[in-house]
Amino acid sequence: MKIRTTEQLLEKIDTDFAWRRKELSVIFGNAKSTKEPLQSTALRVGIALLYAHWEGFIKYASEMYLEFVASQKLRYCDLNHSFIALAFRKELIECEETNKSTIHNKTVKFLLESMEERAQIPCQGVIKTKSNLNSEILKEITATIDLDFTPYELKCNLIDAELLKYRNEVAHGQYVNVNLSDFETLYNEVTGMLNLFKNQIQNAAITKSFLKVS
Template sequence: MAAIRTIDHLESSLTEDLKWRTHEMQLWEQVAASCRTHEVAGILRGGLALVYAHWEGYAKEGARAYLEYISRKGLKVGELRSEIAAVSLRSKLGQGEASKHSASHTEIVDLLRGADSLPADLPYTSATIRTRSNLKFDVFADIMHSIGCDASRHEIYQSTIDKRLLKYRNDIAHGREEYVKLADWIDIRDRVLLILKDVRNQISNAAANEEYRRR
């Protein structure tokens, strides 16, 4: 995977990653539409797992790519907006929370008091973005918040994500006999794609407008 150092690199990463995912889901629709009647149910069961994989995969990879882009700018914690500064300090804050020793808590206070001048050590591995392997809408909203973006415009689709996509996906993953019609699958897929396209646009615009900076 190429390093993401410039806006062009970020744009290319966001666009190409969404492009292949979209293409794969479109191909799945074509397969389902052309197969025999008795084959449709099985195809769409697999198709629901595929849509979920791309829902989680793109939300995770888009946020990760954005953090890498910011990380490579060599900024200090004090130059970052609060949400992204929190990502930079997350590991230290977690250590303090986990410790039962007051000395560790004191170290965290001292760290926070002088944090503005520290280099922004932003992690950007795949483990940084916590989808909890079950990307409900509130978890997605939390990821968007952590990178300074907004999920509230998609709250209208929360039931699609939680009560349709995740329910079907979890039932299928646990071996339950769950079936969906092609029209329903297409509706879920299209709504997911609509959200993911906006994720791409929000991250792209945030990078171009330097919204990662403290105002």
């Protein structure tokens, strides 16, 4: 079912966030209540799932938001610059990959003459986490769907040097020495960022920030 209304989008995102948050809460509680040597294993499992939900929710919520905007049947001229850039991505890439003026002229002509047409916003294959959702990829995702990256700027080191580092070590079968205190800090920070991202997308839908500002 296509996401046509704000209410449908909010419900889908809330539902997806809720089950992830519940599972992470269970994992965290289990790690806290487990004694060594089993606690080390519980923490490594926790790291893997924490990253899985980090990547999974960001990708899911972003794709749902794109589907919602695409279903609004707007013209290109109704959209803000981020969504115009997304809608014309194919043409912009073609233009970037050549030095031919004929292609550049054709692209500019196409952009200018298509602004009154109904926008065709791609939804599939747009949000690419590359199974490695670091801060740079997150920045590109927020730029794609026109969210403010500023709140995440001070979290870049935590994302890259802690969450991604620990997750990659676990994924490659390496021993990860994470104590409960460090895991609790990472758990609180990551779940906090997921909640922030959820609120950003829901607020963007409610306020219709995807529209061009007059």
